[in-house]
Amino acid sequence: xxxxxxxxxxxxxxxxxxxxxxxxxxxxxxxxxxxxxxxxxxxxxxxxxxxxxxxxxxxxxxxxxxxxxxxxxxxxxxxxxxxxxxxxxxxxxxxxxxxxxxxxxxxxxxxxxxxxxxxxxxxxxxxxxxxxxxxxxxxxxxxxxxxxxxxxxxxxxxxxxxxxxxxxxxxxxxxxxxxxxxxxxxxxxxxxxxxxxxxxxxxxxxxxxxxxxxxxxxxxxxxxxxxxxxxxxxxxxxxxxxxxxxxxxxxxxxxxxxxxxxxxxxxxxxxxxxxxxxxxxxxxxxxxxxxxxxxxxxxxxxxxxxxxxxxxxxxxxxxxxxxxxxxxxxxxxxxxxxxxxxxxxxxxxxxxxxxxxxxxxxxxxxxxxxxxxxxxxxxxxxxxxx
Amino acid sequence: xxxxxxxxxxxxxxxxxxxxxxxxxxxxxxxxxxxxxxxxxxxxxxxxxxxxxxxxxxxxxxxxxxxxxxxxxxxxxxxxxxxxxxxxxxxxxxxxxxxxxxxxxxxxxxxxxxxxxxxxxxxxxxxxxxxxxxxxxxxxxxxxxxxxxxxxxxxxxxxxxxxxxxxxxxxxxxxx
Amino acid sequence: xxxxxxxxxxxxxxxxxxxxxxxxxxxxxxxxxxxxxxxxxxxxxxxxxxxxxxxxxxxxxxxxxxxxxxxxxxxxxxxxxxxxxxxxxxxxxxxxxxxxxxxxxxxxxxxxxxxxxxxxxxxxxxxxxxxxxxxxxxxxxxxxxxxxxxxxxxxxxxxxxxxxxxxxxxxxxxxxxxxxxxxxxxxxxxxxxxxxxxxxxxxxxxxxxxxxxxxxxxxxxxxxxxxxxxxxxxxxxxxxxxxxxxxxxxxxxxxxxxxxxxx
Numbered sequence: 001x002x003x004x005x006x007x008x009x010x011x012x013x014x015x016x017x018x019x020x021x022x023x024x025x026x027x028x029x030x031x032x033x034x035x036x037x038x039x040x041x042x043x044x045x046x047x048x049x050x051x052x053x054x055x056x057x058x059x060x061x062x063x064x065x066x067x068x069x070x071x072x073x074x075x076x077x078x079x080x081x082x083x084x085x086x087x088x089x090x091x092x093x094x095x096x097x098x099x100x101x102x103x104x105x106x107x108x109x110x111x112x113x114x115x116x117x118x119x120x121x122x123x124x125x126x127x128x129x130x131x132x133x134x135x136x137x138x139x140x141x142x143x144x145x146x147x148x149x150x151x152x153x154x155x156x157x158x159x160x161x162x163x164x165x166x167x168x169x170x171x172x173x174x175x176x177x178x179x180x181x182x183x184x185x186x187x188x189x190x191x192x193x194x195x196x197x198x199x200x201x202x203x204x205x206x207x208x209x210x211x212x213x214x215x216x217x218x219x220x221x222x223x224x225x226x227x228x229x230x231x232x233x234x235x236x237x238x239x240x241x242x243x244x245x246x247x248x249x250x251x252x253x254x255x256x257x258x259x260x261x262x263x264x265x266x267x268x269x270x271x272x273x274x275x276x277x278x279x280x281x282x283x284x285x286x287x288x289x290x291x292x293x294x295x296x297x298x299x300x301x302x303x304x305x306x307x308x309x310x311x312x313x314x315x316x317x318x319x320x321x322x323x324x325x326x327x328x329x330x331x332x333x334x335x336x337x338x339x340x341x342x343x344x345x346x347x348x349x350x351x352x353x354x355x356x357x358x359x360x361x362x363x364x365x366x367x368x369x370x371x372x373x374x375x376x377x378x379x380x381x382x383x384x385x386x
Numbered sequence: 387x388x389x390x391x392x393x394x395x396x397x398x399x400x401x402x403x404x405x406x407x408x409x410x411x412x413x414x415x416x417x418x419x420x421x422x423x424x425x426x427x428x429x430x431x432x433x434x435x436x437x438x439x440x441x442x443x444x445x446x447x448x449x450x451x452x453x454x455x456x457x458x459x460x461x462x463x464x465x466x467x468x469x470x471x472x473x474x475x476x477x478x479x480x481x482x483x484x485x486x487x488x489x490x491x492x493x494x495x496x497x498x499x500x501x502x503x504x505x506x507x508x509x510x511x512x513x514x515x516x517x518x519x520x521x522x523x524x525x526x527x528x529x530x531x532x533x534x535x536x537x538x539x540x541x542x543x544x545x546x547x548x549x550x551x552x553x554x555x556x557x558x559x560x561x562x
Numbered sequence: 563x564x565x566x567x568x569x570x571x572x573x574x575x576x577x578x579x580x581x582x583x584x585x586x587x588x589x590x591x592x593x594x595x596x597x598x599x600x601x602x603x604x605x606x607x608x609x610x611x612x613x614x615x616x617x618x619x620x621x622x623x624x625x626x627x628x629x630x631x632x633x634x635x636x637x638x639x640x641x642x643x644x645x646x647x648x649x650x651x652x653x654x655x656x657x658x659x660x661x662x663x664x665x666x667x668x669x670x671x672x673x674x675x676x677x678x679x680x681x682x683x684x685x686x687x688x689x690x691x692x693x694x695x696x697x698x699x700x701x702x703x704x705x706x707x708x709x710x711x712x713x714x715x716x717x718x719x720x721x722x723x724x725x726x727x728x729x730x731x732x733x734x735x736x737x738x739x740x741x742x743x744x745x746x747x748x749x750x751x752x753x754x755x756x757x758x759x760x761x762x763x764x765x766x767x768x769x770x771x772x773x774x775x776x777x778x779x780x781x782x783x784x785x786x787x788x789x790x791x792x793x794x795x796x797x798x799x800x801x802x803x804x805x806x807x808x809x810x811x812x813x814x815x816x817x818x819x820x821x822x823x824x825x
Contacts, residue, residue: 172772179772185761185817225624234725234749234765288621296588300727300773324620328564329586393578393597435601442600442657450661541646551654555642558658562635 002386004041004050004358009104016104016358017055017096019128020350021087023079023121024113024141025165026062026070030086031347032094035354045386047355048150055094057340057347058086067201069194076116083124090346100132105362107353110138111375113166118371126369136363137353141344142167142377145309146178147355148348153335155307159297161290161322162377164310164344165190165209168290169377170235170297176382181297182235189286190312192239196282199250200275207343212279213315219280226262226273226281230289235296237289246282253278287318291325304332313342359383388517390438395445398458401492402437404428404521408512411485418480421509424459425481426466426489428525430534433550434518437489439557440465459493468535468556478534487525489517519546567591571614574662581612584680587729589633589748590615590663599657599666610656611670615663615748630663633748638665640721640747650715651743653732670743671732681735683709683742684728687774687781697777701740703784705733709742710788713762716744717807718792718800722758724749726766728773760810763789767815 009016015036022029032055040046062078064070096102108125109118129136146160160171160178168189170182187195190209197208202215229245231238252260253273263273294306306322313319319336326332341348361383363369390400408414414425431437444461447453454472455461467475481488490506507514515521523546531537531549535556543549568583571593575581581593593612597603615630617623638658644650654668671681678689686705691697709731716723723730725746733740751758766785771778786808793804 174772175775177775179775180768181772222622225622227624230625230629232749233761235727235769236761236765284622284625288625291620292588296725299586299588300729300769321620325618328567328619390600390602392600394576394599396576396578438600439657446657446659446661538646540648542648552642552646555645555655558655559635559638559642562638562658562660 001043002045002047002359002384003043004046004355004384005037006360007358007362009037011101016354017094017102018105018107018137018350018354018357019087019090019099019103020107020139020144020346020348020353021083021121021125022109022141022144022344022346022349023083023117024109024111025117025344026075026078027059027344028062028079028082028086028121029057029059029344029346029349030083030090031057031345031350032090032096033347033350033354035358047147047384048156049154050151050351050355052151052351054347055096056090057345058090058093059343059345060086061206063205066203067198068204069198072114072116075114076120079117079120083121087124087128099128099134103132103134105137105353105357106134107137107139107349107357108369109141109144109349109371110369111372112141113371113373115371115373118373122369122371126366135357136369137357137361138363138369139349139353139356140375140377140380141349142169142171143178143380143382144348144352146171146307146377147352148341148345149307149309149335149337151351152337152341153307155305155333155335157303158305158307158335159294159301159303160307160309161294161313162310163189163290163308163312163318165194165312167310168237168239170293171377172297172301172303173382173385174301176385178377178380178382180376180378181300182237182293185233185236185238186240187243189239189290190310192243192286193282193312195243196246196250196279199247200279207311209312209315212283213317215276216279216283216317219274219276221274221277222280224277225284226277228281228285230285232289232292235293235300237293239286239289242282242285246278249273250275250278283315283317287315287321290318291321294322295325295329298329298332304329305335306332307335309337309342311343313337314339355384387514388434390441392442392445395449397496398445399494399496400441401490401494402517403490403506404487404515404517405490405510405512406487406515406521406525408486408488408510410511411481411488412483414488414510415481415483417509422457422459422492424463424491426463426479426491427481427485428487428489428522429485429527429530430466430479431489431522432519432526432531432546432553433522435550436553436557437462437466437491439554441491443557443560457493459491462491462493465557465560468560470561488512567616570616571612574614574664575612579612587746589618590746594669609669611653611667613665613667617663631660634658634660634663634665636750637747640750641667643752644716644719644721644744644747647715647719649711650719651712651734651741652747653743653745670734670745672735681733681740682729683731683733684773686733686740687728687770687777691774691777698780702781705740705742706781706784707788707791708740710785710790711792712742712744712788713766713785714789714792717759717762717789718796718803720752720754722751722753722762723747724751724762726762727769728766756806756810757814759807760814763807763811764814 020031034053035050060082162169168184171178193209202211258264258269322334326334388402443465464475466479579597585592590613641655644652656666679685730746732743793800
């Protein structure tokens with residue numbers, strides 16, 4: 001039995017309000033969420049349907065010039081520059097006039113992520129907490145994605161495909177933990193796409209992955225796929241090999257290396273493959289691998305629902321492929337959120353944090369608010385589910 | 387004579403006859419081009435399963451237009467072998483001039499009305515016996531089979547069933 | 563399983579082969595039939611497995627055809643090779659049609675009592691974890707030990723399964739005990755790399771952890787005991803190789819735990 005109303009809202013209110021702060025990578029997100037207190041949430045498992053109301057969801061992304069990735073130090077500086085502005089704006093939009101009275105809890109990302117940026121954000125969290133005398137809750141970034149996905153889509157117990165710049169995991173819930181069934185053995189898919197985008201020197205705004213998707217859509221040669229290594233190993237997958245290979249193809253293309261038979265016709269020297277073709281082939285291969293390991297987890301756990309979360313989840317082609325796979329498994333459904341929630345944001349931290357808070361999880365000593373780069377999804381005890 | 391139909395390919399019927407004490411193998415061999423049978427050397431056949439699995443494979447290959455030999459019955463002979471060398475397969479699995487036993491395989495296309503009823507007893511000078519594993523066990527040469535199918539030296543089958551299984555594996559995987 | 567899929571397979575097999583769908587794995591659908599592809603029916607109760615890898619519509623046709631053929635062949639080849647290794651238990655390959663992604667195999671296993679389902683390791687462990695059962699009983703320990711032995715034999719002979727989960731281990735009753743058979747070698751390969759063996763063991767460890775969490779520690783211990791026995795019985799060389807595999811297994815484990823995860 002799970003009682004989500006274990007901790008009462010402050011000041012005799014009939015609802016909870018949480019502020020969430022997220023900055024584990026290059027997106028700084030601040031969000032405010034409201035949960036009404038509902039009698040039926042005292043028994044059973046309702047954490048996927050909190051009737052949450054999103055009062056504000058503000059985000060600012062630190063974008064670097066084409067061909068460059070974002071470094072921790074610069075990212076941290078960006079977050080420090082923007083957090084006060086964003087917090088003020090978020091509170092204003094949420095019509096929070098007096099945080100001291102109106103906020104129940106401040107939630108921040110404990111990890112995983114980049115050290116310096118995480119650190120900048122937690123300082124803001126601690127400051128606000130001390131300033132307004134509001135308790136703090138530490139949230140796992142991945143769990144944030146999962147809980148937001150569940151709340152938005154109302155999926156009860158899906159297999160979760162979490163795909164972002166820093167993570168690629170297939171997760172299923174079992175006995176109070178989000179267990180990792182499959183994951184990348186080396187780099188994350190978002191990272192793979194981002195790095196290829198750098199090789200291609202395409203713009204990083206709005207996001208490198210989005211630009212690769214647009215290029216892939218422009219591919220005129222969809223019937224001819226460039227053959228890439230396909231590396232699924234059981235429930236896991238490996239992507240560094242594909243990246244290395246496609247990077248070398250791209251370099252040969254730019255150099256005009258006519259010796260490369262895949263790219264250039266041996267007799268006429270004519271270019272057979274374009275940048276768009278490479279992007280298309282890369283997506284088709286990578287996404288096929290992701291869909292395959294997701295399907296494996298679904299078969300093993302015996303479920304027919306999938307929830308895609310994380311930045312790469314915004315990719316329409318990935319959603320399409322996943323939907324087709326689910327459809328072919330009778331009654332299967334894919335759930336996905338839009339870019340407001342797929343991409344890192346503060347609201348998801350508030351959602352997960354508020355669930356934790358309602359179950360009695362709260363920081364008792366500031367010493368507990370240390371951030372950590374490495375924080376496995378399955379380390380979190382999911383008290384708010386049965 | 388044993389009659390076999392393969393469930394997935396109802397258009398064909400296979401008639402298999404086992405002969406012993408054959409005295410005119412050389413004559414039969416000289417006429418092979420004119421006869422529409424496959425003559426198989428029982429020294430290399432340990433079980434019905436082994437032969438039937440080769441027939442199945444030949445039918446599958448035919449279905450996807452991948453016949454390597456001219457006729458279905460010659461394809462069955464070819465499919466018995468573990469390698470893709472047609473000449474080699476015919477040489478090893480076909481009867482020899484001094485063969486005293488043979489297995490005769492006839493393919494009947496049920497939709498084909500031009501069925502020439504050839505008189506096997508007129509062609510083969512030998513004694514018909516039942517085509518079953520018991521009788522086959524009298525004729526097969528274990529060492530020859532091990533060598534032909536390149537069986538692993540650590541693999542020591544305890545009975546015909548175990549040996550047959552390894553051969554079926556080789557047959558199914560040939561060429562793939 | 564969608565009716566469309568069943569119809570697709572029925573069409574390929576023709577009405578002469580009645581099929582009963584039994585499961586839909588990630589890449590193949592499995593049916594049983596009472597008709598042998600090329601042997602006359604011996605007894606009415608005989609059963610065979612048909613494993614069919616349907617075309618996956620979600621992926622590009624070029625990737626799909628290549629994968630289907632490759633996986634069908636790979637699995638068939640492995641079953642053939644492993645059969646000849648003394649001590650290893652795998653299902654019998656009856657027929658293989660790589661052009662259509664279809665394999666016929668012998669039927670192994672049975673239904674467990676009290677509706678616990680088919681006798682794979684997963685259901686067996688769930689059965690023993692249920693009320694009035696002893697999850698740490700002798701039969702569980704012995705069976706897991708034997709499973710470890712099968713994997714040990716596999717690795718000792720330089721093969722990797724590639725997809726070791728408790729659903730891919732079928733238990734066959736023999737004299738009141740259970741004999742484990744490894745199935746589903748679609749992702750299998752020959753490999754003498756400690757990395758591949760380490761990953762194989764890690765995948766199984768995680769699979770046990772995910773689906774049998776409460777008893778996973780002991781279960782994984784028993785699995786490794788059986789595994790180690792095979793290597794140890796091969797003298798000094800065996801002990802040395804065991805060390806190498808275990809060491810790499812440990813590293814793969816840590817890699818997972820400490821993998822740097824960025825937002």
